[in-house]
Amino acid sequence: MRETTVPVVKDLVLIGGGHTHVAVLKRFGMRPVPGVRLTLITRDVHTPYSGMLPGLVAGHYDFDDIHIDLAPLSRFAGARLFHQPVVGLDLDRRIVRCDGRPPVPYDLLSINIGSTPSLREVPGAAGVVVPVKPISTFVERWQRLRARVTEATGLVRIGVVGAGAGGVELTLSMQFALHRMLAALGRPAGATECHLFGAGETILATHNRGMRRRLERVLRERGVHMHLGQTVASVSPGLITCSDGTTVALDEILWVTQAGAAPWLGEAGLEVDERGFVCVDATLRSVSHPRVFAAGDVAAVVNHPREKAGVFAVRQGAPLAENLRRVLLGRSPRPFRPQRRFLTLVSTGGRHAVGSRGPWSFGGAAVWRWKDWLDRRFMARYSQLPVMAPGSTPALEPGLASPEVLKEISTAAMRCGGCGSKVGATPLERVLDQLRPVRRDDVLIGLESPDDAAVVTVPPGKVQVRTVDAFRAIVSDPFVFGQITANHCLGDIFAMGAEAQTALAVATVPFGLDTKVEDTLVQLLTGAVGVLNDAGAALVGGHTSEGADLALGLSLTGLSDPDALLRKSGLRPGDRLVLTKGIGTGTLFAAEMRMRAKGRWIDGAIQAMRQSSRAAAAALRRHGATACTDVTGFGLLGHLVEMTKASGVDARLALSSVPVLDGALETSGAGLLSSLHPHNVRLRRAVADVERAATDPRYPLLYDPQTAGGLLAGVPADRADACVDDLHAQGYDQAVVIGSVEPRGDAAPIHVE
Numbered sequence: 041m042r043e044t045t046v047p048v049v050k051d052l053v054l055i056g057g058g059h060t061h062v063a064v065l066k067r068f069g070m071r072p073v074p075g076v077r078l079t080l081i082t083r084d085v086h087t088p089y090s091g092m093l094p095g096l097v098a099g100h101y102d103f104d105d106i107h108i109d110l111a112p113l114s115r116f117a118g119a120r121l122f123h124q125p126v127v128g129l130d131l132d133r134r135i136v137r138c139d140g141r142p143p144v145p146y147d148l149l150s151i152n153i154g155s156t157p158s159l160r161e162v163p164g165a166a167g168v169v170v171p172v173k174p175i176s177t178f179v180e181r182w183q184r185l186r187a188r189v190t191e192a193t194g195l196v197r198i199g200v201v202g203a204g205a206g207g208v209e210l211t212l213s214m215q216f217a218l219h220r221m222l223a224a225l226g227r228p229a230g231a232t233e234c235h236l237f238g239a240g241e242t243i244l245a246t247h248n249r250g251m252r253r254r255l256e257r258v259l260r261e262r263g264v265h266m267h268l269g270q271t272v273a274s275v276s277p278g279l280i281t282c283s284d285g286t287t288v289a290l291d292e293i294l295w296v297t298q299a300g301a302a303p304w305l306g307e308a309g310l311e312v313d314e315r316g317f318v319c320v321d322a323t324l325r326s327v328s329h330p331r332v333f334a335a336g337d338v339a340a341v342v343n344h345p346r347e348k349a350g351v352f353a354v355r356q357g358a359p360l361a362e363n364l365r366r367v368l369l370g371r372s373p374r375p376f377r378p379q380r381r382f383l384t385l386v387s388t389g390g391r392h393a394v395g396s397r398g399p400w401s402f403g404g405a406a407v408w409r410w411k412d413w414l415d416r417r418f419m420a421r422y423s424q425l426p427v428m429a430p431g432s433t434p435a436l437e438p439g440l441a442s443p444e445v446l447k448e449i450s451t452a453a454m455r456c457g458g459c460g461s462k463v464g465a466t467p468l469e470r471v472l473d474q475l476r477p478v479r480r481d482d483v484l485i486g487l488e489s490p491d492d493a494a495v496v497t498v499p500p501g502k503v504q505v506r507t508v509d510a511f512r513a514i515v516s517d518p519f520v521f522g523q524i525t526a527n528h529c530l531g532d533i534f535a536m537g538a539e540a541q542t543a544l545a546v547a548t549v550p551f552g553l554d555t556k557v558e559d560t561l562v563q564l565l566t567g568a569v570g571v572l573n574d575a576g577a578a579l580v581g582g583h584t585s586e587g588a589d590l591a592l593g594l595s596l597t598g599l600s601d602p603d604a605l606l607r608k609s610g611l612r613p614g615d616r617l618v619l620t621k622g623i624g625t626g627t628l629f630a631a632e633m634r635m636r637a638k639g640r641w642i643d644g645a646i647q648a649m650r651q652s653s654r655a656a657a658a659a660l661r662r663h664g665a666t667a668c669t670d671v672t673g674f675g676l677l678g679h680l681v682e683m684t685k686a687s688g689v690d691a692r693l694a695l696s697s698v699p700v701l702d703g704a705l706e707t708s709g710a711g712l713l714s715s716l717h718p719h720n721v722r723l724r725r726a727v728a729d730v731e732r733a734a735t736d737p738r739y740p741l742l743y744d745p746q747t748a749g750g751l752l753a754g755v756p757a758d759r760a761d762a763c764v765d766d767l768h769a770q771g772y773d774q775a776v777v778i779g780s781v782e783p784r785g786d787a788a789p790i791h792v793e
């Protein structure tokens with residue numbers, strides 16, 4: 041995220057990263073509103089550009105060609121990215137609900153979550169058919185369909201329900217791709233059969249006659265079976281029944297029909313139309329709730345009804361961004377009149393397309409090239425983000441808040457250091473009220489009866505293990521950051537073979553209005569406490585202050601039997617080295633900061649960092665682990681060197697076995713490395729034959745500092761395979777033996793092969 045020293049005054053929350061919000065994000069990135077905290081809550085990190093989906097199916101494009109990556113775009117916009125589906129709204133309390141986390145408050149809300157084909161009206165459809173939306177799940181299903189056709193020995197019949205532009209284009213693209221695949225396998229095109237179902241008498245009912253005729257001809261020539269003028273009355277596995285009683289046996293049924301809206305919009309009390317879409321006026325503002333805007337498929341513009349098409353969602357980007365900005369600054373939004381006529385370009389599978397605008401229609405290879413050029417140009421807007429020069433410290437614009445609020449905030453920026461930077465007692469109390477830390481009998485005085493300090497006993501026969509760690513936020517979602525920090529800090533406890541007992545938290549929250557500071561703290565600490573609770577650790581106290589950046593530290597205690605402690609010093613020659621998680625978080629987040637990491641890579645890294653090492657430590661102990669450490673700031677090599685030194689042994693590392701997080705080889709190969717990396721590289725003298733090792737692309741990752749990394753342990757050779765199987769069963773998919781322990785020699789201790 042772009043750093044800002046301006047205190048947070050207002051929250052603009054965007055739900056959904058659809059075709060309209062991507063434009064809003066870009067515009068806010070180019071012209072931010074100081075004092076406004078922008079948050080994007082989205083179910084998917086990659087927004088598919090639907091105009092190119094058929095091209096992906098046909099094999100002309102790959103995943104990245106047709107997806108807008110919301111991770112770099114959010115960073116460009118200075119927006120926090122919350123990767124979660126929204127499940128509800130409370131319009132009175134002005135909060136957005138997501139499962140499993142505190143609600144997200146807003147001052148201004150904008151919704152761009154698209155639509156999904158409605159399956160409810162057709163008996164049997166749900167659970168049987170494959171809806172084309174969400175496109176993210178469709179892409180997966182399409183791969184499965186290809187596999188099914190590959191493996192089938194007989195005919196595979198595919199039905200597409202919905203004969204609008206999307207349904208026709210998808211049918212032709214699928215057929216094209218499957219025929220090409222079958223030809224490559226030496227099998228006849230007749231191994232598949234395509235059926236297209238439409239309720240109207242014609243395909244593409246909303247388009248001109250010329251366009252319809254051209255596409256009907258293509259469908260006929262390609263042998264697509266058309267079932268027009270009858271609705272699909274019911275669906276059962278393998279069968280469609282039409283309203284006239286005709287039945288058609290099908291192996292796969294794809295659903296591309298009239299769109300429906302998420303039910304929680306109407307349930308929240310927003311005024312919606314008969315299909316559940318949010319009624320907005322010409323400014324894109326909800327007709328019932330002035331703090332809510334909506335755009336794209338999910339919006340029904342009352343005075344300018346249009347069909348649900350991406351082209352309208354895209355066109356609404358600029359006016360929506362402008363109106364959100366105006367309302368944030370206390371001005372009235374401006375009406376926007378969408379165009380009536382618009383260009384439609386439908387590809388027919390191969391590099392050929394048919395188009396229409398108003399009464400005209402046209403087709404050919406040149407039309408496909410034109411469409412391709414237009415689509416790629418659109419995507420480039422979001423994949424090639426401009427570099428913004430850092431400006432001087434921006435001032436809050438007067439319309440952003442009342443004079444009283446602006447006064448309050450100007451004092452926030454001037455608050456003292458020392459105790460003066462503490463978060464006020466009242467907001468803190470409210471935050472603590474919302475936390476539900478576990479209670480433990482060995483905590484005599486904790487958060488439920490706060491005092492100057494917590495008081496904790498150590499049960500007889502146990503020893504107490506203590507550790508502390510702290511860092512600045514590496515992800516923009518404070519809830520997720522809380523989870524990651526807690527996992528990272530707990531890693532030390534589990535690596536020692538101990539169970540977690542208590543935690544003290546030290547949090548720094550960016551300046552802002554009390555309500556904003558409070559919200560950040562609630563998100564942060566709820567994330568951390570959830571992880572601590574799962575580990576059995578009670579949060580017993582802490583300290584919070586305001587500062588420039590969000591940061592969290594945890595001081596933890598754990599308990600262990602004295603003779604059950606796992607030390608770094610226990611490695612024995614012959615042991616196998618087991619690593620429980622992939623490495624690469626340092627380079628991935630270094631790349632993310634420079635907007636060079638793909639959202640799905642960061643997502644994968646976040647999943648890994650959120651995975652607790654508790655079960656891993658238990659599995660390692662079950663299989664007789666001799667020594668253990670958690671892989672963090674010094675990188676895999678640094679921590680291995682510590683172990684070999686403490687144990688008086690050498691280690692042989694099979695570089696090709698070292699598990700790597702998705703994308704880490706690409707980012708480290710591009711030279712995108714953590715600022716800590718050069719410090720860690722100083723340890724290269726511990727590597728024998730370093731020049732040869734350095735030729736391997738994985739080599740730099742040995743020095744990559746990890747956040748909430750895995751455990752590295754020595755396990756007796758005869759138990760290593762069973763240990764890895766056990767780890768896999770516990771969900772540590774990347775756990776693997778990465779090397780072995782050897783007697784201490786005269787040369788450098790780490791032998792990389």
Ligand SMILES: Cc1cc2nc3c(=O)[nH]c(=O)nc-3n(C[C@H](O)[C@H](O)[C@H](O)COP(=O)(O)OP(=O)(O)OC[C@H]3O[C@@H](n4cnc5c(N)ncnc54)[C@H](O)[C@@H]3O)c2cc1C
Nearest residue numbers: 056058059083084090091126153154206336337349350351
């Ligand atoms: C096969 C096919 C081809 C098409 N081709 C074209 C075409 O060529 N031209 C055209 O104009 N239109 C086309 N369309 C129509 C087009 O897909 C839609 O009109 C367009 O995607 C709508 O855009 P949107 O911005 O409203 O929503 P979307 O693009 O659908 O984006 C919605 C976003 O919201 C997120 N989201 C959804 N639910 C939640 C939730 N609960 N919480 C948080 N986030 C959520 C999603 O992850 C996604 O990022 C096609 C449709 C199909 C099915």
